[in-house]
Amino acid sequence: MFHEVIPGKIYQQINKQIQDLILSEVLKKGDKLPPERQLAEAFNVSRASIRESIRSLEIMGLIESRPGEGNFISNFERPTIFEPLTIMFKINNGTFRDILEIRMILEVEAAGLAAERITDDHLKKLNDLMQALENSDDEAESVEIDKKIHYLIAEATGNYLIIVMLDAISSLMTSFIANARLIIAKNISEQGRLIRIHKDVVKALGQKNPRLAQDAMRRHFYSVYESIEGEDI
Amino acid sequence: MFHEVIPGKIYQQINKQIQDLILSEVLKKGDKLPPERQLAEAFNVSRASIRESIRSLEIMGLIESRPGEGNFISNFERPTIFEPLTIMFKINNGTFRDILEIRMILEVEAAGLAAERITDDHLKKLNDLMQALENSDDEAESVEIDKKIHYLIAEATGNYLIIVMLDAISSLMTSFIANARLIIAKNISEQGRLIRIHKDVVKALGQKNPRLAQDAMRRHFYSVYESIEGEDI
DNA sequence: GTGGTCTTATGGTCTGACCATTAATGCTAA
């Protein structure tokens, strides 16, 4: 009977169309979009509208703009979706405890799932990283390796959501720490203990024993809790 | 000695400044931004750049544009951050199992935390919703109430990240179901069983017993798993 | 009061221009 009204702003309609093209895989990772001027002509709108659309798709992490080259479909490697999460989190009075809490929840469960599903390839990479961690005497380097280990475990679950969410929490934590000037003390003995616990986790993963992996990961977090106990957060 | 080079595109600089104003609470929820033309003058840039900035802040869920009125700082009630997650999820071949898996992880743990921290106010609301669920004979209505119950439990944890992530998963699930035309069968007997299990959860929360709450919630999800077993997902 | 109508402020869109960066092209000199 009645026609559906044309919804919302132009940039939203363009967004939808481009998103649909991505979903239907007409546009794939790395593909180059037509030049903005051409898009404007195709959609019969102004270049300004096209640009507002592209800008928002860029924020969503779907598109990448390279001056002088063009606009490209992103590689979707690590979602940049969560940048805004930091702001939201702070506005809503999120605490460091909140971060640790959910991190522990997810990582413990992730360890369990990873133990069931981890591949030999992943296992090998993990062992390599453990080796690197033991040999590292540089604090910054150790932190980086530590991050990679946790990311690998998340990846081994094969669950995209777990990967994404842990990634988001990781960035959140980094920005939080940077802002609060919080430094988790890592003296030699603690460093040694951390390595030992990490080893336990990796060992349990190697044995494909979920229960052990969970327990080891849980111990890891208790250890972290202790090391920041009393800190002003 | 040297001045820091001005980084990146104009809209990014504007974004940063506005974000900082929000973080430092110079701009608060619901506040009205100066008109675009005025902003353009203040920043000494074109209105187009201002608009690209506002567009991206809108996507981040920080700003709301109302034609004829102005641009307003959002209320940050429920983050719209995760809309892009749906697309990313599908592109990365996310499965329904992934969704259920992480949902179970988070909700079981959330139930445990909620049991420790739930307030009388929340408890009352929960009981009201349970009452409504029992009295409801409309499928759509039941689903809505069910969602609210789970959201309330998440809220009772007091952990912003848990709330946000479960919210995101909830939307993801909705869109997934809508697209896959999947309908979780809910015949009369199952409906009854679901209510019974929900009751167990709420009861455990009332007793502030984390262990019981977790177990009940876990049973809830096993129940869901069973009811979709064999479905083509 | 109630309901229109006008005015005004504001976001939404368009046009056309120019700048800045990049990649490709082709020329030049070793």
Place this chain on the structure above:
DNA sequence: TTAGCATTAATGGTCAGACCATAAGACCAC
């Protein structure tokens, strides 16, 4: 020949100014 440089064309980034569409408030007629 080839390494290096200058030129050119394509493309995103920015700007200026205009007009449209919407919402709110003021004003008026009934």
